[in-house]
Amino acid sequence: MYYKVTLMQRGKRTFKVYEAPNKRAAAARAKREFPRAVVVKTVETAAPVEDILKKIGKDLQKLTKGKIKLDDKIATIRQIAVMTDAGIPINDTLEDVAANTTNKKLREIYQNIAADINAGKSMSQAIAPYAEEFGHVTIAMTNLGEKTGNFPESYHKLADILENIRNNTAKFKKALRYPLITLTAMAIAFVILIMMVVPKFRAIFEEFHADLPMPTKVLLGIEYAFSHYGLLLLALLIGSITAIVLLYKNNKNFKYWADKIMVHPRFYLINRVIFLSSMYNYTLVFGELVRAGIPVSEALNTAVDMVSNDYIREKLETVNVNIGRGMSLTDAFEQTGLFENMLLQMIKAGESSGQLDKMLQKVTEYYNMRFQDIIDNLSSYIEPIMLFFIAGLVLLMALGIFLPMWDLGRAVKNAP
Numbered sequence: 001m002y003y004k005v006t007l008m009q010r011g012k013r014t015f016k017v018y019e020a021p022n023k024r025a026a027a028a029r030a031k032r033e034f035p036r037a038v039v040v041k042t043v044e045t046a047a048p049v050e051d052i053l054k055k056i057g058k059d060l061q062k063l064t065k066g067k068i069k070l071d072d073k074i075a076t077i078r079q080i081a082v083m084t085d086a087g088i089p090i091n092d093t094l095e096d097v098a099a100n101t102t103n104k105k106l107r108e109i110y111q112n113i114a115a116d117i118n119a120g121k122s123m124s125q126a127i128a129p130y131a132e133e134f135g136h137v138t139i140a141m142t143n144l145g146e147k148t149g150n151f152p153e154s155y156h157k158l159a160d161i162l163e164n165i166r167n168n169t170a171k172f173k174k175a176l177r178y179p180l181i182t183l184t185a186m187a188i189a190f191v192i193l194i195m196m197v198v199p200k201f202r203a204i205f206e207e208f209h210a211d212l213p214m215p216t217k218v219l220l221g222i223e224y225a226f227s228h229y230g231l232l233l234l235a236l237l238i239g240s241i242t243a244i245v246l247l248y249k250n251n252k253n254f255k256y257w258a259d260k261i262m263v264h265p266r267f268y269l270i271n272r273v274i275f276l277s278s279m280y281n282y283t284l285v286f287g288e289l290v291r292a293g294i295p296v297s298e299a300l301n302t303a304v305d306m307v308s309n310d311y312i313r314e315k316l317e318t319v320n321v322n323i324g325r326g327m328s329l330t331d332a333f334e335q336t337g338l339f340e341n342m343l344l345q346m347i348k349a350g351e352s353s354g355q356l357d358k359m360l361q362k363v364t365e366y367y368n369m370r371f372q373d374i375i376d377n378l379s380s381y382i383e384p385i386m387l388f389f390i391a392g393l394v395l396l397m398a399l400g401i402f403l404p405m406w407d408l409g410r411a412v413k414n415a416p
Contacts, residue, residue, distance in 0.1 A: 002017055003045060004045040005026055005027060005030040006042070007039060008037060008040050009038070017045060018030060019047075023043075023044075027042045047251075068105055068106050072102075072106055073138075074166065077138070077155055077162065078155075080094070081159060084155070085152035090123055090151070091114050109130050124139070137161055137162070140306060142158075144292055144294070148292040168277075179383070179386050186390055190393050190397070194219065194222055194226055197401070198220065199227075201405075213399070215400040216404050256310040260310075262274055262309070263312060272374055274309055276370050276374065277371055279338065279367045281306040282307050283364040284364045285302065285303040286302075287360030287364055291360075297320055300323070312338065315337065315338055318336060319332040328348075347363065
């Protein structure tokens with residue numbers, strides 16, 4: 001977050017903008033920089049233009065470089081787990097993994113991590129700067145391995161989690177393939193008809209000076225836009241998508257708003273996919289940490305990092321706050337409004353019987369079951385949307401072309 005700090009020094013009022021996690025930290029930075037000044041007030045503000053441009057430049061650079069393939073990460077993580085389980089020191093393991101991986105970016109990262117460990121850092125400290133490359137789950141499981149003293153088991157579990165994510169992603173893409181191919185083919189056919197067929201009918205309609213129905217006017221308007229501004233419309237579409245992606249990555253308020261919209265009940269299907277995947281990851285890591293003996297408060301802080309949706313994350317962050325105020329875990333979960341009553345009863349039973357880790361495992365299995373059900377039946381969920389889209393295109397083309405032709409036919413027939 002960015003904060004505008006108002007300072008009073010030698011009777012003059014000055015302003016400074018700082019990037020800080022909260023107001024107090026921003027004011028402290030201002031006090032360190034200007035020890036003789038008095039901090040008048042601190043208010044949240046927008047990011048400076050130069051900072052926004054720098055972040056956009058970094059994002060574009062990352063897009064051009066590409067991401068590390070998930071298969072490469074899984075292979076190296078599994079190798080780390082096997083080698084450390086065999087008693088090989090972590091720094092030697094990382095150097096060996098870096099030498100054997102074919103991914104240049106991943107090799108450089110592991111070499112840097114090994115160098116930091118040789119310099120005296122822990123594995124969690126060395127891997128922390130690469131959270132964006134590895135993901136929050138890797139950071140969380142690395143912390144878990146260090147806290148429990150069983151690093152190989154944590155990384156074996158991490159590899160299993162990443163493989164599960166990879167398999168779910170593959171199934172999701174496979175389920176979307178047929179609907180996307182069908183819709184793309186229909187869209188291409190529609191554009192071809194608009195560009196090649198409609199112009200021929202335009203000349204006929206203009207010759208008879210007939211009063212055209214609304215579907216025909218829509219078709220003619222689309223054809224005119226494609227013919228005269230096609231490249232501009234394509235550039236605007238690509239530019240808009242790029243701008244939205246960059247804004248989502250760099251603007252916290254926009255990301256929160258977009259995340260809230262995407263989990264709204266009216267946002268068909270996508271809301272359930274995002275919600276179930278977020279809750280599955282959250283309860284999975286939370287359960288693993290509790291099972292390993294990590295205190296509940298600390299486990300909650302680590303597990304919430306698994307949630308990338310800011311709206312869901314904000315609700316889950318209140319759990320630890322409410323527990324700190326003396327509320328039970330079940331009541332704190334209930335306050336979020338994210339858990340079903342059945343799940344709350346299961347968590348309550350586990351909390352009272354001392355078997356919270358087992359109940360959390362059942363909750364995780366429940367979310368995974370529902371998520372898998374959506375992926376397995378994704379085609380059937382999308383079919384109504386696909387049929388509606390296809391029917392709309394066909395109806396528009398049919399009415400737009402044949403309605404005026406029927407009117408022209410009647411006019412010719414009734415002519416003297």
